[in-house]
Amino acid sequence: MIAQQYLDKWTNLHVLAIGEAMLDCYLEGTSNRLCREAPVPIVDINSLKDVPGGAANTAANIARLGASVSFLSVIGTDLEGDRLKRTLQERGISTHNLIASTQRQTLLKQRISSDSQLLLRCDRGSTENIDPQIENQLIENLNRLYPTCDATVISDYGGGILTPRIIQTIAQLQTQYPRTIVVDSKQLKNFQFVNITAIKPNYQQAIQLLEISALKGKERIQQIVDWGAKLLDLINTQLAAVTLDAEGAIIFERNNPPYIIPSHPTSNSQATGAGDTFVSGLTLALAAGAAGKLAASIASATAAIVVTQPGTTTCSLSALHQSLSGNQKLVVSRESLVTSIQEHRNWKHKIVFTNGCFDLLHLGHVTYLKQAKQLGDILIVGVNSDESIRQLKGANRPVNCLSDRLAILSALESVDYVIPFAESTPSELIKIIRPDIYVKGGDYTPEMLPEVPLIEELGGEVKILPYVSNISTTAIVNRIYQTFSKLPSI
Ligand SMILES: Nc1ncnc2c1ncn2[C@@H]1O[C@H](COP(=O)(O)OP(=O)(O)OP(=O)(O)O)[C@@H](O)[C@H]1O
Ligand SMILES: O=P(O)(O)OC[C@@H](O)[C@H]1O[C@@H](O)[C@@H](O)[C@@H](O)[C@@H]1O
Numbered sequence: 399m400i401a402q403q404y405l406d407k408w409t410n411l412h413v414l415a416i417g418e419a420m421l422d423c424y425l426e427g428t429s430n431r432l433c434r435e436a437p438v439p440i441v442d443i444n445s446l447k448d449v450p451g452g453a454a455n456t457a458a459n460i461a462r463l464g465a466s467v468s469f470l471s472v473i474g475t476d477l478e479g480d481r482l483k484r485t486l487q488e489r490g491i492s493t494h495n496l497i498a499s500t501q502r503q504t505l506l507k508q509r510i511s512s513d514s515q516l517l518l519r520c521d522r523g524s525t526e527n528i529d530p531q532i533e534n535q536l537i538e539n540l541n542r543l544y545p546t547c548d549a550t551v552i553s554d555y556g557g558g559i560l561t562p563r564i565i566q567t568i569a570q571l572q573t574q575y576p577r578t579i580v581v582d583s584k585q586l587k588n589f590q591f592v593n594i595t596a597i598k599p600n601y602q603q604a605i606q607l608l609e610i611s612a613l614k615g616k617e618r619i620q621q622i623v624d625w626g627a628k629l630l631d632l633i634n635t636q637l638a639a640v641t642l643d644a645e646g647a648i649i650f651e652r653n654n655p656p657y658i659i660p661s662h663p664t665s666n667s668q669a670t671g672a673g674d675t676f677v678s679g680l681t682l683a684l685a686a687g688a689a690g691k692l693a694a695s696i697a698s699a700t701a702a703i704v705v706t707q708p709g710t711t712t713c714s715l716s717a718l719h720q721s722l723s724g725n726q727k728l729v730v731s732r733e734s735l736v737t738s739i740q741e742h743r744n745w746k747h748k749i750v751f752t753n754g755c756f757d758l759l760h761l762g763h764v765t766y767l768k769q770a771k772q773l774g775d776i777l778i779v780g781v782n783s784d785e786s787i788r789q790l791k792g793a794n795r796p797v798n799c800l801s802d803r804l805a806i807l808s809a810l811e812s813v814d815y816v817i818p819f820a821e822s823t824p825s826e827l828i829k830i831i832r833p834d835i836y837v838k839g840g841d842y843t844p845e846m847l848p849e850v851p852l853i854e855e856l857g858g859e860v861k862i863l864p865y866v867s868n869i870s871t872t873a874i875v876n877r878i879y880q881t882f883s884k885l886p887s888i
Contacts, residue, residue, distance in 0.1 A: 401696055401722050402801065405715060407686040409464040414543050416568075417453025417553030417560065419471035419496065420505040420523075421482040422670075422710045424449065429512040441512045449710045450485045451507055453553035455671045456582075458489050459678035460551065463700070464715035468543050470536060472497045472528050472559055478504035489712075495539050499532050505557060514708070516668055527558040537567050544571040549685035551677060554583035568592055578685040582677040586633050595684055596637035597629065598677045604640045607632055615645070622648050623656045637690045639697065641676055649694045657691050659698045661705075668708040675713050676701040696722070707733070716818055719801050727808040729778075729817040735830055738815065742776050751833035753780030753824040755787050757796040758874050759806050762839065762866035769863050770837040771812035779813055780827045783820040790822075797875065823848055832856045840865025 427443040450458045457469040469491055473479040475498045482504055483493040505523035509516055528536065536559075544550065550568070554560040560583070569592045572579060581589050582598045586607060589597070601622070605612055608625045622640050627650045629638040638650040646661035679700035683693035699721050700713040717730035729735045742749060750773050756763055771777040781803055787796045796803065800818055807816045819827055828836070828849055836853045840862055844850050850860050 401692060402719060404683050404686040404688045404696065405464070405719060406799070408682040409715070411548040411682065411685050412466040412468065412546065413460045413681060413685070414468050414470065414547040414550045415453060415457040415460055415553065416470040416550065417456065418505055418555040418557035419450070419454040419469070419473055419482060420452035420507055421478050421485070422449040422451030423447070423506060423508045424709055425508065425510045427512055439512060439517065441510060441517065448481050448485050450482065450489070451671070451710050452505065452555050454482065454486060455674040455710050455712070456551055456553040456678050457486070457491055459675045459700070459712045460682065461489055461491050462712040462714050463678060463682055463718065465682055467491060468495055468547060470495050470539050470543070472499055472502060472532055472536065474498065474502040474504040474524065475500050476504055478506045495543070497532055497535050499528065501529060525557040527561045533561060533563055536564060540564070540567050540571065544577070545575045547577065549578040549580070549681050551681040552579070552581045552583060553674060553677065554581070554585060556584040560588065562588070565589060565592065578681065580677055580681040580684065582673060590632070590634045594633070594635045596639060596680060597633050597635050598639045598641060598673065598680060599629070600641045600673055601643070604629065618642050619645055619648065619658065623658070626650045626656060639676070639680060639694050641673060647676070647694060647698055649691055651690045657694070659695055661698065662702060664705050669705040671710040672701040672705050675704045679713070723805060725805060725808050727813060727815055728804055729815050732830060735817055739831055747776050748774035748834045749776050749778065749831060750774035750835045750837055751778045751780065751828065751831050752837040753782070753819070753827070755782045755791070755796060755871070756803050756807055757787065757798055758871045760869050760871065760874060762869040764810065765866050766839045766863045767810060768812045773835050773837065773861060776814045777812055778815045778817065778831060778833070779807055780824045781807065781816055781818050783818055786820055786822060825849060825852055828852055828856070833858050836860050838862055
């Protein structure tokens with residue numbers, strides 16, 4: 399629970415993310431024959447997916463973890479730049495502070511896979527330092543945004559954005575407006591005069607800085623435990639989180655022994671960008687006030703979520719809540735919902751679905767959920783997000799936040815899965831679940847429910863359960879208000 403308080407706090411934070419924006423493009427196909435010109439497979443591409451990569455992935459992680467983000471970077475005036483902007487806009491990230499330069503090519507990392515086996519990565523794009531004119535524009539943006547943000551995260555892939563003048567500007571701004579500032583950089587030494595809060599080198603970067611030779615596997619843990627503390631003085635920082643991929647992370651803080659955070663090793667060789675996710679979680683947790691070890695443990699939980707998925711991906715706030723709460727009934731992503739539904743279909747289970755706000759859970763809710771479960775084998779409950787409730791019921795609602803409502807519903811024996819949704823109707827969830835039975839309480843009639851035609855089209859049945867009279871959340875809120883507003887304040 400302690401960790402989760404910081405998650406709630408950071409949703410009010412505004413983070414400045416700066417570094418190399420990349421377009422990660424995934425071309426996926428199948429291959430049945432070899433090429434005549436050379437012994438290489440011919441891949442028939444059947445899907446193309448664009449995803450924000452590099453520093454854009456860090457910005458996307460900050461946004462998906464629930465904080466506001468201003469993203470500063472430089473791209474080209476090319477098609478790839480437009481595609482990259484679209485991926486950011488689709489994720490609700492403003493592209494106003496992305497500078498488009500006619501002199502540059504947008505960084506593109508194109509991956510080609512056949513039957514989920516990665517065959518090739520083709521890179522393209524400008525990596526030389528940005529020219530002085532673009533540098534001036536970036537400095538203008540930095541001067542404008544830095545004082546308004548709560549924290550800064552730097553994702554420096556050595557692709558020409560973090561020039562000496564840009565780093566010098568950040569150092570000056572940091573002196574004038576001290577902020578939480580976390581750096582993930584291929585050239586960490588360049589940041590030693592910036593007064594940074596934390597650094598996140600991976601193993602390669604750490605051994606390079608420490609000038610020690612590379613070891614393999616678990617041997618790396620003791621090596622970094624022995625040498626890592628030196629990083630604090632080398633870069634002049636308060637905290638160093640050295641990430642060791644499958645071996646987790648080791649945290650160094652001044653006057654504290656090293657702290658090892660193990661990972662749950664995963665064999666997913668196609669996961670990439672876990673470092674971006676880690677540094678996003680670390681920045682948010684530190685900016686929200688978490689102490690070093692706890693902040694790094696939260697960061698590690700975010701990375702653990704993305705490494706189970708292929709490709710460049712982000713960790714959502716609800717997935718992190720679920721992971722930290724250990725709630726097995728909470729389904730955090732639509733992808734895992736698809737998997738769970740498939741399993742129940744294989745077992746020929748009858749699936750019942752309902753949805754609602756479930757704010758201040760009361761006898762009416764509990765009775766109808768129990769009856770709903772009796773109609774089938776599995777009861778899935780879609781739960782409105784806080785924002786969707788505010789839109790439906792007014793600014794004072796909900797009384798209980800989403801994470802509390804999810805935890806309370808999960809404690810009911812009748813409920814098998816809870817899944818949050820932010821849309822105004824549960825239609826998207828219904829399309830995935832294709833419930834055998836869709837249930838609502840007796841305060842509704844089928845005519846009031848926009849979901850009914852969809853359910854019927856998908857072959858399901860709609861059932862309205864009896865209404866437990868005189869019990870509702872609104873009635874409880876009114877009763878509390880009337881009772882307590884008459885009492886003298888204590
Ligand atoms: N194979 C894995 N199994 C389990 N956890 C992993 C694995 N790879 C990475 N992680 C988690 O992700 C964190 C960051 O990973 P890593 O050290 O690979 O960073 P990175 O090199 O900066 O990553 P990337 O370049 O892919 O963004 C690790 O500390 C660990 O928690
Ligand atoms: O540094 P190089 O290898 O040139 O480019 C970065 C890539 O390796 C990948 O890095 C990962 O962390 C992610 O940021 C991912 O989005 C990105 O494509």
